[in-house]
Structures are given as structure tokens and as C-alpha cells.
Amino acid sequence: MTKRIFLSSPHMSGNEQKYINEAFETNWIAPLGPNVNAFEKEMAAYAGSADAAVLSSGTAAIHLALELLGVEHGDTVFCSSLTFVASANPILYLGAVPVFIDSEEETWNMSPDALKRALEEAQADRKLPKAVIVVNLYGQSAKMDELMAICDSYCVPVIEDAAESLGSSYKGKKSGTFGKFGVYSFNGNKIITTSGGGMLISDDVDALAKSRFLATQARDAAPHYQHSVVGYNYRMSNILAGVGRAQLEVLDERVKARRDVFDRYVEALGGIEGVHFMPELEGTYSNRWLTALTLDPDKVSIKPYALMDALEAENIEGRPVWKPLHLQPLFEECRFYPHAEDDVVSERLFSEGLCLPSGSNMTVEEQERVISLLKEYLLN
Numbered sequence: 040m041t042k043r044i045f046l047s048s049p050h051m052s053g054n055e056q057k058y059i060n061e062a063f064e065t066n067w068i069a070p071l072g073p074n075v076n077a078f079e080k081e082m083a084a085y086a087g088s089a090d091a092a093v094l095s096s097g098t099a100a101i102h103l104a105l106e107l108l109g110v111e112h113g114d115t116v117f118c119s120s121l122t123f124v125a126s127a128n129p130i131l132y133l134g135a136v137p138v139f140i141d142s143e144e145e146t147w148n149m150s151p152d153a154l155k156r157a158l159e160e161a162q163a164d165r166k167l168p169k170a171v172i173v174v175n176l177y178g179q180s181a182k183m184d185e186l187m188a189i190c191d192s193y194c195v196p197v198i199e200d201a202a203e204s205l206g207s208s209y210k211g212k213k214s215g216t217f218g219k220f221g222v223y224s225f226n227g228n229k230i231i232t233t234s235g236g237g238m239l240i241s242d243d244v245d246a247l248a249k250s251r252f253l254a255t256q257a258r259d260a261a262p263h264y265q266h267s268v269v270g271y272n273y274r275m276s277n278i279l280a281g282v283g284r285a286q287l288e289v290l291d292e293r294v295k296a297r298r299d300v301f302d303r304y305v306e307a308l309g310g311i312e313g314v315h316f317m318p319e320l321e322g323t324y325s326n327r328w329l330t331a332l333t334l335d336p337d338k339v340s341i342k343p344y345a346l347m348d349a350l351e352a353e354n355i356e357g358r359p360v361w362k363p364l365h366l367q368p369l370f371e372e373c374r375f376y377p378h379a380e381d382d383v384v385s386e387r388l389f390s391e392g393l394c395l396p397s398g399s400n401m402t403v404e405e406q407e408r409v410i411s412l413l414k415e416y417l418l419n
């Protein structure tokens with residue numbers, strides 16, 4: 040069997056070992072330590088935010104962001120529907136109720152029209168959400184200007200789920216820095232990885248200090264162990280933060296490599312009728328974490344699932360576009376606001392979409408293998 044081509048696999052820089060060795064030599068194996076502090080400072084500097092708190096996962100970062108915004112049992116939280124379940128699971132951890140917002144065509148992300156309608160109705164019901172979670176899918180920034188203006192007009196804070204868009208920017212400003220809180224993930228398949236981990240970023244230094252407190256079992260300032268509120272064990276270890284520091288050094292290179300992968304796909308397949316690549320909104324710069332495309336069912340005979348199976352038969356990993364959360368059994372009871380009455384964009388993207396292998400460590404030869412197989416099916 041030929042070597043497997045993954046959707047997105049970890050890509051080490053070689054410098055990780057240096058930071059890990061330092062931690063070993065100084066015996067900073069204990070959870071916190073110099074790599075943790077340095078990784079936070081370096082990430083905040085990269086993003087251009089006042090501060091950052093490094094955590095055990097992106098999911099933990101979303102959980103703490105919601106908690107810091109005072110989300111409680113029975114509250115509502117709005118969330119993009121076209122996303123990974125981790126965007127919304129923390130809403131359930133807090134006993135709050137998610138309301139899902141559809142995508143729009145130009146970014147595949149949250150539709151300002153749908154958001155506006157949802158907030159108007161919430162206002163009329165006298166139950167505004169405690170937060171809006173805006174996701175930047177596959178590296179593409181949502182329409183942040185429009186979304187922020189709408190949320191600001193209702194004084195509802197935004198959490199930017201930038202788990203997939205680290206290294207992207209919107210009108211020159213780094214992805215993740217638009218809302219009250221931004222969230223990054225360093226899971227194994229993300230653009231940079233610590234094997235598992237996440238970051239909460241914000242300009243509110245006090246809120247981030249509180250997030251660190253909550254993430255370390257909420258210990259009050261007393262030499263004996265004293266606790267007044269519920270805490271979590273959500274901090275990243277000093278060893279993994281060392282991996283993160285080395286990965287951050289090569290982030291911009293990784294972004295460039297993924298954009299090159301995207302460009303090669305477009306060059307080879309962009310001319311085929313009915314094949315549409317995920318757009319990049321003017322004024323934005325996507326990290327192209329995953330190359331995603333849609334197949335117009337009127338023009339392309341093969342369905343995305345069948346194409347994925349054909350790739351799999353050749354040991355190549357493809358994936359459908361995220362199944363919208365409002366279609367998930369877990370969220371069956373939740374409300375959903377479509378882009379327009381007769382147009383559910385996220386459902387169409389789900390049924391027509393496919394993600395292609397996009398790793399920054401995929402060789403040109405490997406990509407050629409993927410491309411020639413795709414051509415075989417798409418041109419017939």
C-alpha cells in the first residue's frame with residue numbers, strides 16, 4: 040500500500056526538542072513554568088492582543104470565555120452552525136442553551152442577516168444571548184465588521200473561535216482579536232500543534248488573570264488550600280508549552296505552505312465546471328488550514344461522499360465539510376436561524392462540500408497523487 044496522505048498531520052519544526060530539553064534540564068516538568076509564561080507572551084505579541092492564557096485545549100478556552108462572560112444555567116448563547124462540535128459543547132457544560140446561526144456564501148461563516156434576525160427576535164422576547172460565538176471556518180475570517188457592529192448595537196459580547204484561523208487576518212488585524220475573547224487550538228490537526236492545547240486571548244488582562252485562576256482549581260490566596268468557586272484543571276504543561284513556542288516560530292511558514300497547497304489545487308482543478316473552491320473575502324488573508332471545495336450537483340456527477348471514498352481507496356484522507364450543528368442529534372431541540380427563509384447555506388455547503396489533504400508537510404509529489412486522482416473522477 041502507498042504511504043497514507045493525511046488531511047492535516049502534525050508538522051514539527053525541529054526546534055521543539057530544544058525547549059523540551061531546557062524544561063528537562065531545569066526540571067521544569069511541573070505543570071507551570073517559563074515556557075508557559077513565554078508562550079503566552081509570544082502569542083499575545085504575535086496576535087497583537089494585550090495578553091493570552093495558555094490552556095489544555097481550545098474547548099477549555101471556550102468554556103472559560105463563556106464562564107467569564109457570566110453564562111449560567113438557562114441563558115442563551117448564539118453560535119455558528121457550520122462548525123466542529125467543540126464550538127458549542129461548552130455552552131452545554133454551563134447548562135445554557137445554544138441557538139444556531141446559518142452561514143453566508145462569501146465566507147461560509149456566520150450570516151450577518153441571520154444574526155440580525157435572531158437578535159431582533161431575542162430582543163422582542165426580552166432574552167438577549169449572553170454571548171455570540173463566531174467561528175472562522177478552515178482559516179477564513181467571518182465578516183467581522185458586520186457581525187461586530189450588530190453585536191455591539193445589542194451590547195452582546197463576541198467570542199471569536201479562531202481555532203482554525205490562527206495566522207489569518209482580517210483587514211490587516213490578526214484573526215482572534217476581534218471579540219472580547221479569542222480562542223486558538225493546538226490540537227494535532229491544527230495549523231500548529233502542541234499535540235493538544237489551546238489559548239484564550241483578550242485585551243482584558245484582568246479577565247485573563249481570572250481565567251488562569253479558574254484553570255488551576257480556583258485556589259484562593261491562602262497557604263492552605265481554600266476554594267470559594269468551582270475551578271478546573273485546564274492549564275497547559277511547561278513541556279507542551281515548549282513545543283508551542285517552537286511551533287509559533289514557524290507559524291507564518293506553515294501558513295504560506297498551506298496557501299501554496301491551496302493554490303496548486305486551484306491551478307489544477309479550478310477550471311473544471313461545477314468545482315468551486317472556498318472563497319477568500321476581499322481584505323482578508325486566510326491561513327487555508329484546509330482546502331475546501333464544493334461540487335455543484337447539476338454540473339458534477341460524482342457526489343462528495345463518493346469522491347471521498349475514492350480517495351480513501353487510494354489511502355488518501357478527505358473529509359466532508361462539518362455537519363451543521365443544527366442538524367446534529369445532540370442539538371435537535373435547538374433553534375436555528377437560516378441565512379434567508381428559502382436559503383439554508385450551511386446545509387448546502389455540507390451536502391456539496393469536501394475538504395482535501397492540506398498538510399503543510401505534504402510534498403508536491405503527494406499532492407500530485409491527490410490531484411491526478413481527483414481529475415480522473417471530476418473530468419468524467
Ligand SMILES: *Cc1c(COP(=O)(O)O)cnc(C)c1O
Pocket residue numbers: 095096097098099122123125126174200202203223224225226235236237
Ligand atoms: C479544533 C476546534 C476546536 C477545539 O479545539 P481543541 O483544542 O481540539 O479543544 C474548537 N472550534 C473549532 C472550530 C475547531 O476546529
